[in-house]
Amino acid sequence: MGEQVEMTDPVELSVGGIWGHTARRVFHLSMGGFPFLYYYLQGEIETQKVVSAAVIFVIFAEAVRLKLGIAIFGQRHYESKQVSALAWGAFAIGIIFLTVPDYPEFVYPLILSLSFGDPFLGELRRKNLDSKNVFLIGSIFIMMIWLISWHYLSTPFFLAILMGPICVAAEWPRLRWIDDNATMLLIPLTAVLLAIPFL
Numbered sequence: 001m002g003e004q005v006e007m008t009d010p011v012e013l014s015v016g017g018i019w020g021h022t023a024r025r026v027f028h029l030s031m032g033g034f035p036f037l038y039y040y041l042q043g044e045i046e047t048q049k050v051v052s053a054a055v056i057f058v059i060f061a062e063a064v065r066l067k068l069g070i071a072i073f074g075q076r077h078y079e080s081k082q083v084s085a086l087a088w089g090a091f092a093i094g095i096i097f098l099t100v101p102d103y104p105e106f107v108y109p110l111i112l113s114l115s116f117g118d119p120f121l122g123e124l125r126r127k128n129l130d131s132k133n134v135f136l137i138g139s140i141f142i143m144m145i146w147l148i149s150w151h152y153l154s155t156p157f158f159l160a161i162l163m164g165p166i167c168v169a170a171e172w173p174r175l176r177w178i179d180d181n182a183t184m185l186l187i188p189l190t191a192v193l194l195a196i197p198f199l
Contacts, residue, residue, distance in 0.1 A: 092114075095189070113163065
């Protein structure tokens, strides 16, 4: 996200005000359904080609949106001049499906950590919690997602313990050129890729 987010309530930054902010949160949560849909359709359609085509479409649509200089309902006003959180999130989710499709034990918790973790961290900040408490509570929340995955999908336990702090730390940087929707997926994905050879 851009630096201006730090100084302004996200509701004020959203196209559509409170309704736009709510729509943004609902869409964020709905992204948690993507891995369920992906693995449900696997074998029925060529999922890798569909994902690749979807990512290419998002890149093209984002380029057109930026050329027009507009922010759509639910986006932040400043996203009219920079790559949106939506585009970054879609791109990063696509990269996960294209990189580790044979590891649902990683795909599910990675995407669910973004889908549920990022809005959770944002709402903690809206309640004016200090950074230390946001980090601690957020890490525990995301760790629970990974522990559930450990229970149901046999995700390695040590990763379930480590990924809470890693995901929250990956969300922390406020960079104008890349959104935390991307860093919250791509940095933990890198940690997973480095761990796979040892599993």
